[in-house]
Amino acid sequence: MNFVMPDLYPASAEIFLLLMALVVLLVDLFAGRRWLTYLLTQLTLAGALGITFFTIDGRTVTTFSGMFIDDMFADLLKLALYPAVAMVLVYSRGYLAARNLDKGEFYVLTLFATLGMMVMISAGHFLSLYLGLEMLALSLYALVAIDRDSARATEAAMKYFVLGAMASGLLLYGMSMVYGATGSLEIAEVGQRIALGGGNRTVLVFGLVFVVAGLAFKLGVVPFHMWVPDVYHGAPTAVTLLIGSAPKLAALAIVMRMLVTGLAELAEHWQVMLMILSALSIALGNLAAIAQTNLKRMLAYSAISHMGFMLLGVLSGIVGGDPRFALNAYSSAMFYVIAYVLMSLGAFGMILLLSRAGFEAEDIEDFRGLNRRSPWFAAIMMILMFSMAGMPFFVGFFAKFAVLQAAIAAKLLWLAVFAVLFSLVGAFYYLRVVKVMYFDAPTDMSPIEGPRDMRILLSLNGLAVALVGLLPQGVLEYSIYATYTFLVGH
Amino acid sequence: MSGLPLLSLAIWLPVIGGLLVLATGADRNAGLARPLALAVAVAGFLVTLPLYAGFDTQTSAMQFVEMRDWIPRFNIHYHLGVDGISVLFILLNSFITPLVVLAGWKVIEDKVAQYMAAFLVMSGIMNGIFAALDAVLFYVFFEVSLIPMYIIIGAWGGPNRVYAAFKFFLYTLLGSLLMLIALIYLFFQSGFSFSLLDWHELKITLTAQTWLFLAFLVAFAVKVPMWPVHTWLPDAHVEAPTGGSVVLAAIMLKLGAYGFLRFSLPIAPDASRELAWLMIALSLIAVVYIGFVALVQTDMKKLIAYSSISHMGFVTLGFFIFNPLGVEGALVQMISHGFVSGAMFLCVGVLYDRMHSRQIADYGGVVNTMPKFAAFFMLFAMANAGLPATSGFVGEFMVILGAVKYNFWIGFAAATTLILGAAYTLWMVKRVVFGAVASPHVAELSDIDAREFAILGALALSVMAMGLYPFPFTEVMHASVDNLLRHVAVPKL
Numbered sequence: 001m002n003f004v005m006p007d008l009y010p011a012s013a014e015i016f017l018l019l020m021a022l023v024v025l026l027v028d029l030f031a032g033r034r035w036l037t038y039l040l041t042q043l044t045l046a047g048a049l050g051i052t053f054f055t056i057d058g059r060t061v062t063t064f065s066g067m068f069i070d071d072m073f074a075d076l077l078k079l080a081l082y083p084a085v086a087m088v089l090v091y092s093r094g095y096l097a098a099r100n101l102d103k104g105e106f107y108v109l110t111l112f113a114t115l116g117m118m119v120m121i122s123a124g125h126f127l128s129l130y131l132g133l134e135m136l137a138l139s140l141y142a143l144v145a146i147d148r149d150s151a152r153a154t155e156a157a158m159k160y161f162v163l164g165a166m167a168s169g170l171l172l173y174g175m176s177m178v179y180g181a182t183g184s185l186e187i188a189e190v191g192q193r194i195a196l197g198g199g200n201r202t203v204l205v206f207g208l209v210f211v212v213a214g215l216a217f218k219l220g221v222v223p224f225h226m227w228v229p230d231v232y233h234g235a236p237t238a239v240t241l242l243i244g245s246a247p248k249l250a251a252l253a254i255v256m257r258m259l260v261t262g263l264a265e266l267a268e269h270w271q272v273m274l275m276i277l278s279a280l281s282i283a284l285g286n287l288a289a290i291a292q293t294n295l296k297r298m299l300a301y302s303a304i305s306h307m308g309f310m311l312l313g314v315l316s317g318i319v320g321g322d323p324r325f326a327l328n329a330y331s332s333a334m335f336y337v338i339a340y341v342l343m344s345l346g347a348f349g350m351i352l353l354l355s356r357a358g359f360e361a362e363d364i365e366d367f368r369g370l371n372r373r374s375p376w377f378a379a380i381m382m383i384l385m386f387s388m389a390g391m392p393f394f395v396g397f398f399a400k401f402a403v404l405q406a407a408i409a410a411k412l413l414w415l416a417v418f419a420v421l422f423s424l425v426g427a428f429y430y431l432r433v434v435k436v437m438y439f440d441a442p443t444d445m446s447p448i449e450g451p452r453d454m455r456i457l458l459s460l461n462g463l464a465v466a467l468v469g470l471l472p473q474g475v476l477e478y479s480i481y482a483t484y485t486f487l488v489g490h
Numbered sequence: 491m492s493g494l495p496l497l498s499l500a501i502w503l504p505v506i507g508g509l510l511v512l513a514t515g516a517d518r519n520a521g522l523a524r525p526l527a528l529a530v531a532v533a534g535f536l537v538t539l540p541l542y543a544g545f546d547t548q549t550s551a552m553q554f555v556e557m558r559d560w561i562p563r564f565n566i567h568y569h570l571g572v573d574g575i576s577v578l579f580i581l582l583n584s585f586i587t588p589l590v591v592l593a594g595w596k597v598i599e600d601k602v603a604q605y606m607a608a609f610l611v612m613s614g615i616m617n618g619i620f621a622a623l624d625a626v627l628f629y630v631f632f633e634v635s636l637i638p639m640y641i642i643i644g645a646w647g648g649p650n651r652v653y654a655a656f657k658f659f660l661y662t663l664l665g666s667l668l669m670l671i672a673l674i675y676l677f678f679q680s681g682f683s684f685s686l687l688d689w690h691e692l693k694i695t696l697t698a699q700t701w702l703f704l705a706f707l708v709a710f711a712v713k714v715p716m717w718p719v720h721t722w723l724p725d726a727h728v729e730a731p732t733g734g735s736v737v738l739a740a741i742m743l744k745l746g747a748y749g750f751l752r753f754s755l756p757i758a759p760d761a762s763r764e765l766a767w768l769m770i771a772l773s774l775i776a777v778v779y780i781g782f783v784a785l786v787q788t789d790m791k792k793l794i795a796y797s798s799i800s801h802m803g804f805v806t807l808g809f810f811i812f813n814p815l816g817v818e819g820a821l822v823q824m825i826s827h828g829f830v831s832g833a834m835f836l837c838v839g840v841l842y843d844r845m846h847s848r849q850i851a852d853y854g855g856v857v858n859t860m861p862k863f864a865a866f867f868m869l870f871a872m873a874n875a876g877l878p879a880t881s882g883f884v885g886e887f888m889v890i891l892g893a894v895k896y897n898f899w900i901g902f903a904a905a906t907t908l909i910l911g912a913a914y915t916l917w918m919v920k921r922v923v924f925g926a927v928a929s930p931h932v933a934e935l936s937d938i939d940a941r942e943f944a945i946l947g948a949l950a951l952s953v954m955a956m957g958l959y960p961f962p963f964t965e966v967m968h969a970s971v972d973n974l975l976r977h978v979a980v981p982k983l
Contacts, residue, residue, distance in 0.1 A: 371645075375515070375604070386637060392630035398561075401626075405564065405674045413675070420667040427663055431640070431656060439644040439652055476563040 007063040010070030013051040013078065014118050020044035021111035028104030038093060041107040042086055045114070049082040060485070062124050066186045069124035072485035073256075076478060077121045077249050077334075084246040084341050085114050087457060091349040092238030094451045098357040101147055101236060109146075110242060113139035117250035126175045126185040129254055130168070133218065136250065137164050140243055144235040156234025163217070163227045171214025177207025178262070187262040194265040208266050211258060212273045219251050219307045222280035229288075232300035237355060237362065240296055241348035244303055245341045248310075252337045255314060256330065256486065267318040274315035275415060281308025282419050286426040296362045298429055299347055302388060303340075305426060310336045312419060313403040316410035323487075325409045331483035332402035335476055339387075339399035342468070346384045346461040353377065353450045353458060364433055369442025377448055377455075378437045380462030387465045389430040390423050394469035402476070495556050496541055497570040500580055501618045504534040504587065508610030511603050520602035524595055527606035531588035534613060538584040541577055547965050550574065550973030552623060552687070560627070565682050569624040574970030575751055575821065576620040578963065582828045583620070583741045585952075587613040589945050590733040593836055596941075597732070597843050598646065605646060609733060612638040616741050620748065625673045625684045628752075632745065633666050639734065639742065647729040654722075654729035661722040662712055669709035669753075672702050676757070690756040693982050699761035706754045713746030716806060717776040720799045727795035728848070732839030735791065739798050740832035744824050747805045751817075751974065755809065759978040762810070769810040774903050776803025781910030785917070790838045790848045793918055794831060797874060800907060801827050807904055808889040811896040812978060817971045818964055819888025825963060826873070826881035826956060833870040833949040837863070840942055841922070844935050850921050854928025859935040864923045866938075866946040871919045873953045875912040881956035 008015060024044065028037040052075055060071035089110065096102040112135060119132030141164065145157035175185070181199035182190045193199060217224040232240050259270055285305025292298035313333025317326040354361030354370075361367070371378040387394030400423065407416045468475055507530030514523040546553060552571030560568040572580065590609050598605045615638070618631035636659050644655035677684055680692050694702070712719045723743075727735045755762050762769075777800050784796035801823065808820025840863060841856070842848055857864035873880035876887075886907065894901030927933050938946065956963060 371601075371604075391637060392634050397630070397633075401564075401670075401674075404670070405677065408671070408674045409678060413671070416671055416674070417668070420671060424660065424664050424667055428656070428660060431659060434640075435644060435652060435655070438641055439655070471560075473561050473563060476561065480563065 006065070007061070009055070010061045010063045011068050011122070012055060013048045014115060014122070016051055017044060017048050017111060017115050017118065020047065021108055021115065024111060025104065025108045028107070034097075034102050034104070037104050037107050038089065041089060041111060044111060045082045045086045045089075048114075049079065052078050052082070058485070064128070066188070067123075067125040067128040068119075069122050073482045074122045074253070076482035077253055078118055080338055080341070081114065081117055081121070081246055081249050084249070084345060085110065085242070087345050087349070087461065088238070088242045088245060090454055090457050091241060091345070091352050094454060095236075095238050095352045095355055098355075099147065099236065101238070103146070106143065106146060106238075109139045109143050113143070113242065114246070117247060120250040121253040123254065123257055124187055126179070126187065129187070129257065130172060130175070132250070133171070133254065134168060136247060137168065140239075140247075143239045143242065144231060146239065147236050150234075150236070152234045153236060156231045159234075160227055160231045167214050167217030167224065170210045170217070174207045174210025174212075174214060177203055177210065181207065187257055190262045191264060194263070204263075204266060205269050208263060208269055209273070211263070212270055212277075215251075215255055215258060216277050219248075219255070219311075220304055221277045221307050221311065222284045222304060225281065225284070225304045228304055229297045229300040232303070233294060233297045233362075237296065237348060237351050237360065241345065241352065244299065244348055245345045248307070248337050248341055248344075252310065252314075252334060259314070260317065260326075260330065260486075264318065264323075268321070271315045271318065274311050275412075278308045278311035278315060279415065279418055281305055281311070282422045286422045286429075289426065289429045292429070293364055294362055295351060295364050295367070295433070296348075298364065299344070302426070302429075303344065305422070306336075306340050306388075309400060309403055309419065309423075310340065312407045312412075312415065316403075316406040316412060319410045325406065326487055327480065327483055328409060329406040330486070331476070331479040332406040334479040334483055335402050335472075336399040338475060338479065339395040339468070342461065343384055343387050343396060343465055346380070346458065346465060347388065349454070349458045349461060350377065350381050350384065353448060353454065356446070356449075364436055365443075367433060368436045368440045370437040372442050373445060374448040376459070380459060381437060382434050383462045383466050385430040385433045387469065389427045391427075392469070393466065395465050395472065395475075397469060398472040398476075494540075496537060497554050497556055497572065497580075497617075497621045499537045500534065500541070500584065501570075501614045501621065503537060504530060504584075504610045504614035504617070507531075507534070508607040508614070511610060512607040514603045517600065517602055520599070523603040523606055524591075527591050527610060528588060530610055531591045531613070534610070535584040535588055538581050538617075541572065542581055542966070545574075545577055545966060547574070548969060550969040553577075555623075560624070564626070564677075564684070566626045566684050567624045568627060569685065570621040570627075571623045572621055574967040575974070576748065578821070578825055578966060579620045579741070579744055579748060580617050582744075582825055583613060583616050586736065586740045586828065586832055589832070589836070589948060590736050592941055592945050593736065593839060594731070594733045597839075601645065605642070605733075608638040608642050609737065612642075612737065616745070619745055623686050625676070625686055625689070628686070629666070629670060629673060632749075633663070635742070635745075636662055639738065642734040643726060643730045646731040647734070649729075650725070651729040654725040657722045658726040661719070665709035665712035665719075668705045672705035676702070686752065690977065691982075692757070694758065696760055696764070696983055699758035700764065703754055703758040703761035703765060706749065706758070710746040710749040710754065711772075713749065714743060714802050714806060715746070715799060716772050716803065717780060717799070720776070720780070723799060724792050724795040727798075727835075728789060728791045732835060732842065735835040735839075736832045739794070739835055740828040743798060743802055744828065747802065747809070747820070747824055750806065750809050755978050756974060760981050760983055762978060763812070766810045766812070769806055770900060773803045773807035773810070774900065776800055777807065777904055777907050778910070781907060781914065784914040785910070787914075788850055790841070790850055790918065790922070791835070792848075793850075793914060794834045794838065794874075797834075797911065797914060798827070798831050800911070801831070804886060804889055804904065804907060807900075808885075808892060811892050811900070812975060813892050813895060814971055814975060815888050815895065816892030817975060818967055819885050819890075819892055821885075821967050821971070822881075822956075822960060822963060823885025823889060826885050826953070829949050829952045829956070830870055830873045830880075830882055833866075833946065833953065834874060836945060836949070837867045837870060840938060840946075845931055850918060852929065853922040853932060854925045855932055856923045856935065858927050859932060860937045862943065863938045863946075866950055867923060868919060869950055870953065871915045873957070875915045876908050879954070879957045881953045881960070883957060884960045
């Protein structure tokens with residue numbers, strides 16, 4: 001086999017990010033000025049954004065022998081990814097500095113995690129998918145434990161690592177089964193071979209079970225959710241913010257690549273599995289969130305239920321072998337994820353804003369009387385909470401609307417009814433946050449301070465949730481466009 | 491005038507004005523927030539007047555229509571319009587808003603700007619509900635109206651306000667979520683349309699109609715509220731501040747009844763006829779049973795709350811006997827109840843501001859110290875009991891006539907409300923207003939001031955005018971009601 005130099009151009013954003021991550025590492029080591037590290041990191045993300053944006057050409061290109069796909073779907077997801085990570089950095093900075101966690105490693109690991117997510121999004125091959133996943137996961141394990149003196153964080157990191165490693169094992173095992181049945185690791189080729197009747201169905205379905213279990217773990221859906229509350233709760237809030245936001249975009253991408261590109265022929269099987277995962281997540285996530293007094297844990301359970309809702313979109317794409325509603329359903333799932341990332345960034349950002357040196361504002365009670373301390377940020381938090389509850393004129397409503405109509409289009413009326421009944425349960429705990437902010441008297445009157453850039457960005461974040469809710473067409477079209485190119489691509 | 495998007499103005503002027511009021515910020519600027527809120531509310535009322543003046547009473551078609559793309563992805567339009575059924579509610583709502591702002595003028599000293607803004611925003615949202623002709627637009631307004639009311643009850647309410655606010659929110663959300671499923675189902679049935687007018691023409695099987703009817707029933711019955719899903723209302727009324735109770739009784743309860751006319755009847759006419767017995771039964775239970783419940787209340791607000799449920803039972807009864815007298819009577823009853831129940835809650839508010847008690851037992855002989863107030867209170871109580879020459883009489887009489895035409899015994903049962911209503915209302919007035927001065931606190935009461943006089947006076951005029959000459963009200967709704975009933979009479983299986 002001759003060695004052919006692969007075409008590097010489609011992966012130029014990834015290559016840029018990798019190089020810059022190494023530069024940041026060195027600059028931080030030798031210059032030792034944190035603001036410079038921070039600035040370079042942000043510039044890296046901006047640069048990657050620019051590269052991705054200006055290399056969009058509407059074509060689907062594969063490189064590295066089919067390992068890496070550069071299509072519109074990937075480009076548009078990445079364009080959502082960079083701002084999300086940049087926002088994480090803006091929100092985290094003050095928090096990290098106050099806790100003496102503002103270390104160069106944080107920035108380097110965040111960049112590597114971003115690179116991992118980009119590779120996941122562009123993965124055309126089981127191996128590159130797995131590599132991206134592990135790159136993200138290993139960076140996150142280390143980030144969770146970055147506050148080494150915190151026993152809680154260390155415990156969370158251990159739990160995350162052990163369970164995460166097991167999930168990776170499951171995923172790999174499932175992939176190996178699929179490989180055994182089809183003789184290929186390239187996702188598109190796997191799809192073609194199965195479509196042509198290749199591979200032993202029993203082996204394929206057996207492998208599929210493990211693949212779905214592995215993906216479910218990464219998404220954090222019931223019954224593979226056990227790590228989510230503990231990690232969200234135990235990790236420093238800045239890291240929780242990272243875990244709870246951008247990786248959901250990458251997770252959607254690998255679910256789409258694995259299940260839709262690779263295993264679409266087995267849709268009847270994985271749809272049933274996803275239905276169970278989705279229903280359980282919506283039910284358990286919403287019920288368990290009620291009992292939480294810690295806001296981070298509450299948002300963790302809320303994340304579980306939101307991922308369940310997102311799966312509603314993914315599982316509604318193919319109705320009895322008929323892919324007519326695929327575009328509608330998958331674009332709804334994508335819209336849901338983008339909306340969720342926006343809301344999740346804002347909600348964890350609010351926790352970071354209220355936290356001070358030596359004080360973590362992570363209990364719901366810490367938001368008591370926020371309306372008296374800062375009417376503006378109370379309003380922002382209220383927008384975020386009502387949006388997460390799926391109230392209209394906020395983006396969360398149209399996200400739920402989109403996946404519900406996808407489910408009803410797929411004749412899954414019962415699942416839609418089930419989902420809305422549990423979102424009623426969900427409304428209760430979001431309302432409780434609004435209640436403590438607006439109906440209760442504050443226990444401490446210390447003013448809300450935080451870096452100016454963070455306060456501005458957080459305000460814009462909240463307003464965006466309202467504005468995209470009022471005029472969702474743009475983002476809906478964006479998701480349609482991305483999904484369309486994804487579906488046409490194979 | 492016709493060039494202006496009047497309905498959009500009626501919706502967005504109060505909303506944007508409310509946000510402006512909010513921008514005045516802290517309570518030290520309350521002197522600015524109050525007049526600004528009043529100005530916005532009055533302007534909001536003024537822009538709705540041309541809707542009545544320019545209304546063509548000869549047609550049942552939608553008027554003042556505005557149509558724009560909103561979310562082409564789901565074929566959702568920003569589609570507004572009013573007919574004879576909805577236009578009066580927009581006027582009623584915009585009329586009540588300045589009164590509510592005035593009612594909170596002195597009592598609310600805490601977070602004034604937020605209080606005023608919440609009412610203004612809610613007023614705009616509720617105009618949106620009545621004007622929306624796109625199902626998603628309707629739904630969005632319908633659901634978002636919960637947010638300001640939740641805050642109003644929870645932030646300015648009584649001692650048990652948190653419980654009441656949650657109960658209010660979750661109860662009503664339960665209903666509307668099931669409706670959302672029904673709306674999406676209709677979207678696919680109708681070939682990807684959310685237009686209510688398209689849906690009115692849509693052929694649907696009886697089974698599907700029945701399910702749709704039940705889904706709408708859950709949503710609207712909670713909102714009306716009908717027995718047995720009424721239990722949130724007494725709690726919400728008792729705990730809400732006066733202004734909140736007024737808006738709740740005068741406008742919010744009408745949303746459910748309006749929903750029956752806009753959704754259940756025209757979209758599922760066959761199921762409506764099939765299930766009319768159920769609706770009539772539930773309505774009569776509300777009228778009779780809740781009337782008895784009202785009789786034993788010791789808290790004035792609770793008594794009026796139960797009286798509202800009983801009166802709304804009358805409204806749903808009028809809808810489901812399918813004759814013009816019944817439906818028009820029910821609509822008149824809705825408008826009248828908007829004036830009367832609002833006025834009753836304002837009266838209780840006047841007393842509560844002075845005594846900080848809503849217990850009937852704490853009062854007695856109020857007429858001795860507050861003669862002007864007593865006269866108003868008496869008038870509104872009479873209207874609530876359905877005395878001829880007040881607005882309360884017109885609607886009730888029409889519905890009873892319609893019901894007797896439909897079935898004598900149903901009419902008979904409905905007519906008991908005239909006795910029950912008189913019993914609980916007048917007995918309360920007797921105990922509160924008349925008799926000897928009951929306590930030193932009552933002896934120290936001061937009569938209503940000019941502001942309160944203006945509020946109650948405006949409502950008293952409306953009640954009298956509507957009672958003496960209801961024609962301007964019935965004239966507007968006539969063509970639309972006829973059209974609706976003709977539509978319902980035709981099977982669309």
